[in-house]
Amino acid sequence: xxxxxxxxxxxxxxxxxxxxxxxxxxxxxxxxxxxxxxxxxxxxxxxxxxxxxxxxxxxxxxxxxxxxxxxxxxxxxxxxxxxxxxxxxxxxxxxxxxxxxxxxxxxxxxxxxxxxxxxxxxxxxxxxxxxxxxxxxxxxxxxxxxxxxxxxxxxxxxxxxxxxxxxxxxxxxxxxxxxxxxxxxxxxxxxxxxxxxxxxxxxxxxxxxxxxxxxxxxxxxxxxxxxxxxxxxxxxxxxxxxxxxxxxxxxxxxxxxxxxxxxxxxxxxxxxxxxxxxxxxxxxxxxxxxxx
Amino acid sequence: xxxxxxxxxxxxxxxxxxxxxxxxxxxxxxxxxxxxxxxxxxxxxxxxxxxxxxxxxxxxxxxxxxxxxxxxxxxxxxxxxxxxxxxxxxxxxxxxxxxxxxxxxxxxxxxxxxxxxxxxxxxxxxxxxxxxxxxxxxxxxxxxxxxxxxxxxxxxxxxxxxxxxxxxxxxxxxxxxxxxxxxxxxxxxxxxxxxxxxxxxxxxxxxxxxxxxxxxxxxxxxxxxxxxxxxxxxxxxxxxxxxxxxxxxxxxxxxxxxxxxxxxxxxxxxxxxxx
Numbered sequence: 001x002x003x004x005x006x007x008x009x010x011x012x013x014x015x016x017x018x019x020x021x022x023x024x025x026x027x028x029x030x031x032x033x034x035x036x037x038x039x040x041x042x043x044x045x046x047x048x049x050x051x052x053x054x055x056x057x058x059x060x061x062x063x064x065x066x067x068x069x070x071x072x073x074x075x076x077x078x079x080x081x082x083x084x085x086x087x088x089x090x091x092x093x094x095x096x097x098x099x100x101x102x103x104x105x106x107x108x109x110x111x112x113x114x115x116x117x118x119x120x121x122x123x124x125x126x127x128x129x130x131x132x133x134x135x136x137x138x139x140x141x142x143x144x145x146x147x148x149x150x151x152x153x154x155x156x157x158x159x160x161x162x163x164x165x166x167x168x169x170x171x172x173x174x175x176x177x178x179x180x181x182x183x184x185x186x187x188x189x190x191x192x193x194x195x196x197x198x199x200x201x202x203x204x205x206x207x208x209x210x211x212x213x214x215x216x217x218x219x220x221x222x223x224x225x226x227x228x229x230x231x232x233x234x235x236x237x238x239x240x241x242x243x244x245x246x247x248x249x250x251x252x253x254x255x256x257x258x259x260x261x262x263x264x265x266x267x268x269x270x271x272x273x274x275x276x277x278x279x280x281x282x283x284x285x286x287x288x289x290x291x292x
Numbered sequence: 293x294x295x296x297x298x299x300x301x302x303x304x305x306x307x308x309x310x311x312x313x314x315x316x317x318x319x320x321x322x323x324x325x326x327x328x329x330x331x332x333x334x335x336x337x338x339x340x341x342x343x344x345x346x347x348x349x350x351x352x353x354x355x356x357x358x359x360x361x362x363x364x365x366x367x368x369x370x371x372x373x374x375x376x377x378x379x380x381x382x383x384x385x386x387x388x389x390x391x392x393x394x395x396x397x398x399x400x401x402x403x404x405x406x407x408x409x410x411x412x413x414x415x416x417x418x419x420x421x422x423x424x425x426x427x428x429x430x431x432x433x434x435x436x437x438x439x440x441x442x443x444x445x446x447x448x449x450x451x452x453x454x455x456x457x458x459x460x461x462x463x464x465x466x467x468x469x470x471x472x473x474x475x476x477x478x479x480x481x482x483x484x485x486x487x488x489x490x491x492x493x494x495x496x497x498x499x500x501x502x503x504x505x506x507x508x509x510x511x512x513x514x515x516x517x518x519x520x521x522x523x524x525x526x527x528x529x530x531x532x533x534x535x536x537x538x539x540x541x542x543x544x545x546x547x548x549x550x551x552x553x554x555x556x557x558x559x560x561x562x563x564x565x566x567x
Binding site for chain 2: 005007009010012013014016017018020021023024025027028029031032035090093096098099102103105106107108109110111112113114115116117118119120122123124126127128132133134135138141167171172175176179217221224227228230231234235249252253256257262265266269270272273276277280
């Protein structure tokens with residue numbers, strides 16, 4: 001019956017959604033490309049002129065752009081492996097039989113961090129990490145560590161962003177991996193557990209192959225979301241102190257919204273988008289070939 | 293021999309679970325308790341764990357600092373964009389689930405890629421366009437821009453849901469002479485309500501949490517709650533109690549919805565990549 005649906009019907013069903021996404025997703029993107037070819041500053045609109053690819057040349061040779069990219073990559077390379085390790089541990093514990101009620105409660109509490117408004121996480125971080133009034137420094141005091149200036153020191157502020165990123169996204173990774181573990185056929189898992197006592201061997205040779213799709217999903221989404229990361233560092237530090245926590249999206253926001261250089265910000269945004277799409281494709285190709 | 297060992301393992305597991313729960317919940321506990329502190333108590337060093345709670349912060353932010361108005365803006369924007377996404381998205385999902393046509397796979401991928409586009413890419417062009425059209429600082433501008441993530445979520449989850457409905461049902465209706473639209477409206481859509489509900493909750497959560505578009509496109513009249521909350525950080529005397537009261541007001545509705553849809557939250561966040 002599916003073959004007999006007329007073209008008109010298909011267009012009627014899909015048309016409105018496609019038109020809406022073209023309007024809000026593609027049209028602004030094209031406009032951004034157009035603006036990125038101009039020298040366009042909101043405060044000096046009279047001097048707007050077509051400059052071709054010179055904004056792109058400026059971005060590619062701009063140290064602050066690559067430093068922001070480097071910070072974004074550093075954040076990713078530190079926090080995502082920790083999220084995967086902790087998430088895997090949590091998923092394995094939750095996947096084991098027994099203590100059912102307790103595990104249901106844990107699963108519900110895992111929902112809290114990942115649903116929290118990202119901007120609120122930044123505010124909460126400010127309150128809890130304050131050098132004088134913050135509860136984290138009070139707790140560090142209990143184990144004999146002197147108060148740490150988290151927000152005001154470049155290295156500590158960066159570490160603070162990593163810690164809160166881990167807080168917010170480890171539960172997500174854990175739940176995705178848990179969903180992956182539940183795709184392992186129980187017969188296979190039980191047979192393996194009869195063969196060996198080593199949880200590690202079961203994980204490596206029985207469960208891991210079934211976890212690959214979840215791990216790919218985690219890597220792709222964490223990459224995209226780290227490149228998007230704006231709300232939490234912006235509310236916590238505004239990218240500071242100096243530019244210590246100025247990740248790529250925060251940098252672009254500063255150039256466009258606080259320096260009003262929309263031409264340059266558009267070029268930066270387009271280059272960032274290209275990098276995102278390139279990485280997503282790379283992952284899909286690299287990992288899915290391994291599975292097949 | 294094995295029994296004590298097993299019991300010890302069980303204890304270790306239990307302790308680990310408690311640690312995970314504390315790790316997840318403690319920041320919330322701290323947010324809520326700080327929101328119940330007066331400024332004097334909030335600025336005690338070291339921080340107070342026991343104090344007389346007060347609702348004064350809530351009173352002040354809701355009625356003196358326009359957080360009430362910003363929460364209403366947030367509700368208007370999140371509800372409207374979710375409704376629009378359902379109206380536009382469910383027929384599209386039905387078509388993707390039921391019809392065969394050329395380019396279906398490409399259309400599918402285009403829908404996912406929206407998940408990867410950072411709002412910072414779209415925010416500036418939309419800022420300029422909305423200024424030209426007189427849409428700056430209106431609910432409409434935010435409602436439309438939030439479609440970039442709510443519409444793909446609705447389409448993804450509902451396509452899955454429509455696929456799970458047996459085709460025999462529509463085939464029978466087709467023999468009775470029903471049109472595709474009639475089958476969609478009267479047979480499949482009612483059966484797909486669980487998917488519609490889950491995707492609505494997820495769109496509501498994502499719209500409610502959004503900051504960047506709101507911050508750039510709606511500076512005053514249409515300001516949403518997260519954008520309002522961050523304005524408290526400006527100035528010298530940071531009002532911790534008020535900030536945490538506002539944060540609590542923002543987070544509570546999201547948490548309720550997230551807990552209701554907790555089983556599907558992962559599916560929504562991964563755009564269906566993980567069931």
